[in-house]
Amino acid sequence: FAQDKYRGVPEIELHEIDTAKPFRVGEVEIVPVSGHHSERFEVTGFRIGPLAYLTDFKTIEDAEAEKLRGVEVLVVNALRMAVHPSHFNLEEALGLIRRIGPREAYITHMSHEIGLHAATEPTLPPGVRLAYDMLEVDIPDI
Template identity: 45%
Template sequence: MNITFLGTGTSQGVPVIGCNCEVCRSLDFRDKRLRTSIHLLVDHKNIVIDTGPDFRQQMLREDITDLDAVVYTHEHKDHTAGLDDIRPYNFKHQKDLPIFGRNTVIDQIKQEFSYIFSANSYPGVPRVVVNEINNSPFYVEGIPFIPIEVYHHKLPVFGFRIKDFTYITDANHIADEELEKIYGTKVLVLNALRLKPHISHFTLEEAINLIKKIKPERAFLTHISHQMGIHRKAEKLLPEGIHLAHDGLKINL
């Protein structure tokens, strides 16, 4: 499995418009964070988790010329807004693209992108095959996915375990029965917004404590805001085996 971090930033991205803080003025490429998303290459299948507003830019940057499916964690705009840009993959492969999400995600997509689902759709609109998922394991192009329900304040969000890799974003609570699905994972990606408490995201300390409980071989933090501080300084706060992810980072598993 090859994993590429397409984006590791919050809903506003980093730098934030109009902000002059040290992070937003940083020239370090690791402090430039697009909206959170990852690309998986598993058994010759290209799968993206979440298509945020920066989806087109991310796919061009990483030169991802094939896409077999999109899986959604939840319905917030910073995770769904780039769906329209799947069209080149429709055109290239002359097929509809499978998308996977829980009913609330599918409902939001059908509302936001109503033109995709119109009975008299305009030529050239994105073509999708909708797959509604729930708490049960499912397959994406033959690849087994185990959904992990977490909470983003009061909103249920899906994380996913794919073989020995687990990806969780936009969370601040995971029930014990859902944690059981994660134990034994080799690589864990978990959101860590900032140092100070937040109503709907893990802080750096909370994320570290949870990672220590799960004990993966390696862990990477994502969905990082400019309030975390610049990358090179924040990285020094982390225990061995835990790292801040950055846009473009690649992991082989």
């Protein structure tokens, strides 16, 4: 393919992320946050200034959670109410939210088993909301 490349093929330059070191995109510092999806698979979330985005997590070590200390907005997965072998359930996600203490938290990566938005969101603690398609969150310091 390299000799006679199709002209519609995108040019991609890969950059490997060292999860032990922050990196920059332009002027923005991004801090990788390591966790596990299961015993076999690692996942990486990201802290971008006052925002942290973690999805597909099942576990996170204390040292990695410390990287999230002081975030204002945390986006974290919670697949369902019942325990799952490779994703946070709602109770586990809420436990992480309590540990981190963000001003706002959004639950994402949900299945239909999380319940209907109108029924589930009122049961969440103050400052915790279910994310939804087309949600916009204003984070002015990024």
